[in-house]
Amino acid sequence: MPSLRDLERDVARALLGEADGAVLASILGDGLSPAARLGVYRNHVFSTLTDALEATYPVVCRLVDPRFFAYAVDRYIRACPPAGPCLFEYGESLPEFLAAFPPCRHLQYLPDVARLEWAINRALHAEDAEPLDPTRLRGLSPDGAARLALRLHPSASFLESRWPVDRVWRANQPGADPDGIVDLDAGGVRLEVRRLGDDVVFRSLAAATYAFRSALAAGGDLERAVEAAQAAGPEFDLTQTLRELLDDGLVVGSSAPRSRMGATDAN
Amino acid sequence: MTEAEGRVRTSAGIGLRSPHVAEVMATRPAVAFLEVHAENYMGGGPALAALDRLRHDYPLSLHGVGLSLGGADALDARHLARFKRLVDRVEPELVSEHLAWSVAEGAYFNHLLPLPYDEASLDAVCGRVARVQEALGRAILLENPSRYLRFAHSPIPEPEFLAELAHRTGCGLLLDVNNVYVTCRNFDEDPEAYLDALEVAGIGEIHLAGHAENEADGRRILIDDHGSAVADPVWRLYTRALERFGPVPTLVEWDTRLPALAVLLDEAAKARRLLEAAGRRERDAVAA
Structure with missing residues (x-):
């Protein structure tokens, strides 16, 4: 049985990563797969953070198309999750991320x-x-x-x-x-x-x-x-x-x- | 109970979200109180200025979403200091947070994540609630979360966990009736039994909101998205809660697919009618 700290760390890594890893063993399926239950939380986390970034960067979103924006910020959220609880402070490093993000490197002004x-x-x-x-x-x-x-x-x-x-x-x-x-x-x-x-x-x-x-x-x-x-x-x-x-x-x-x-x- | 206390207890408020601020400022609708998310007011500028003005006309409830009281990492001292500064500035009637965590290894998820309910996490949450109450110099209310998963090792039922938390720290409870309904439905539990397991004293506020019904792998799962009107079964559960706990200040929240302010005010008016009925029942019971 993992400690609270280890359990939360594993959930956190699973939310940001692609693989759910060892944490699934700590989650009850209750009629679903543990991965599907974790997925509900992952969807919430990513939709909240994506909405926050879209609110801060509406012009970038418009310039690249909302679907590409969602794809790019999905990568960004995994690489640079928020460092604090205030959503209006999230996203300062997105410009640097976009500058180095291969799929939009041709948009030099972005x-x-x-x-x-x-x-x-x-x-x-x-x-x-x-x-x-x-x-x-x-x-x-x-x-x-x-x-x-x-x-x-x-x-x-x-x-x-x-x-x-x-x-x-x-x-x-x-x-x-x-x-x-x-x-x-x-x-x-x-x-x-x-x-x-x-x-x-x-x-x-x-x-x-x-x-x-x-x-x-x-x-x-x-x-x-x-x-x-x-x-x-x-x-x-x-x-x-x-x-x-x-x-x-x-x-x-x-x-x-x-x-x-x-x-x-x-x- | 004085008449004034009676009015406060039979009052319904709304969660104030930024698209509604200008209209609330201009029309000053008759709601009993406004609740805001503390983390949206930790900078300066027009948001904080509006709150400074509104707090003179409405009692405020400050609802934190980022203290991560269920977290195993150290409390974020900077965030707690900002929280305290805001509490000192706007002098809210109510201050609340969640039985949940939102940060691990320095990464904030801006979401209310579930924790296992055992003695170790009870000790951890009690320690944090006590530290926050000490820093703020006041008791806070702790809200039951909506949950989509259960941990294999989580031996203490949530209502017992909350009751013990309140007992040990002196905190009150913010009973989110929609969250009770969502969580219980997601795990085939009885929401009324959940209410019965809570102690009558110490419910300082009730939350109501809408939820969505999704399907995952052929199984229905309720999602607490605050994106619609309060569902009928939740109104019924709310009525049941008022019978058990008496009239408690009630807030209607709506966060996604935000409707016109008038729609939100109608929901609050509906809550107020149920509160007033509960108040009358209570007075009749005392008189009888």
């Missing part, structure tokens, strides 16, 4: 469309945070400002693609022109995705602004963000860019310049 859908999902469910009061940044020395790290709103993320994934996304929304054609060679995009009020919005940014904001989002200090922005566009204006960032309500906290005593949180 992983980036998936990344955009994940960014939208993430923005919708991100924690709430109040914008930073800009007056809190007054009085910083130039040296101190350079080493300032700004914490951006948890809903904000940045996505660069060589494909016009924003147009692909819009063309696949309910009510979009069914005859609309997206020219995949129309050029790439640099997108900022965030929540604004109750809505998720995204827009394309100029190269320098994108470099600046995405460097901050990655945890870089102001100096590093400025370097990234200047490398991306020579006409970068720090004062104006910083003001726009604050006006957009995207800064929710700042870490004071690091000293030997370590960082202190200003908000």
Whole structure:
């Protein structure tokens, strides 16, 4: 008789795997085969997770056809089952999975469309945070400002693609022109995705602004963000860019310049 | 019993699902309480904002589906902390979870999986329920699951297992009448005998929902899919439960093939009429 831990582990492996293995010996048939009884649970697990992924990735599902989507996410669920109990947090690694999934490798733009859908999902469910009061940044020395790290709103993320994934996304929304054609060679995009009020919005940014904001989002200090922005566009204006960032309500906290005593949180 | 307590006990609520939130916000239908799945409100944004507003107009019931209280793996401390944060924030009248497990070796199944009922699992579940109640600073209700398989070694009948769990931990029970019906039918057991085996005290809430009837290898199997109206035999079993347990706050759940809100409200109204009748019977019995 297996311990509770071993039994649950065996059920779990049987649910995700192809073979039911030793666990069948622990299950009563009750007029059915033990495998059929386990199959009821497997069907539930896969249909719940497939529905959740379809809700997060509706455009990907539409682009590849729902039947192929179901096939692909069946493979994905087995390879990458959820790591937590909140369904809205499941599926972050689907874009990478699709990029490496041989049957859709020819759809080169697909992983980036998936990344955009994940960014939208993430923005919708991100924690709430109040914008930073800009007056809190007054009085910083130039040296101190350079080493300032700004914490951006948890809903904000940045996505660069060589494909016009924003147009692909819009063309696949309910009510979009069914005859609309997206020219995949129309050029790439640099997108900022965030929540604004109750809505998720995204827009394309100029190269320098994108470099600046995405460097901050990655945890870089102001100096590093400025370097990234200047490398991306020579006409970068720090004062104006910083003001726009604050006006957009995207800064929710700042870490004071690091000293030997370590960082202190200003908000 | 005061009049106010009587109203709460003879009340019916609905499970609130995201496609209905806007309509509930706009029309504020007359239901006694709203129940939501805790795991859908552990981020921020419009979902949580709506819940913050609705909780001022409705008593809330917070129904967890992911604590895996029947699991052998260590309790997920991060998840428990998020659960507690949500409880502290929305101050629900009722907090409930399931007699089931959903995670093993770090993989979450987002489904309520069955466990064998023996002394070892009773000890394990009691320990977890106690830890959760300690973390939350309140008693929780534990729901009987719907089951599609039985383990070869599972010597304790489910109602006894639940009664013992309640006795040892002080938790209450969330009696899902549809789950009783589905489970008993799937194993040729008597659902009324299941109700009779439960102790009368400590039933803090009742759930009602629809189920589907599938066929596997020529045998009918009931699936608890929450995808239709409550079935007639389940209404009859519910009436039987009210006779035994008296009026208990009752929730109608509907998750798949979600109907118009009005259909769900009609189901809740039907439950409320049965609750009110049970309340009258109880008062007559006291008066007699």
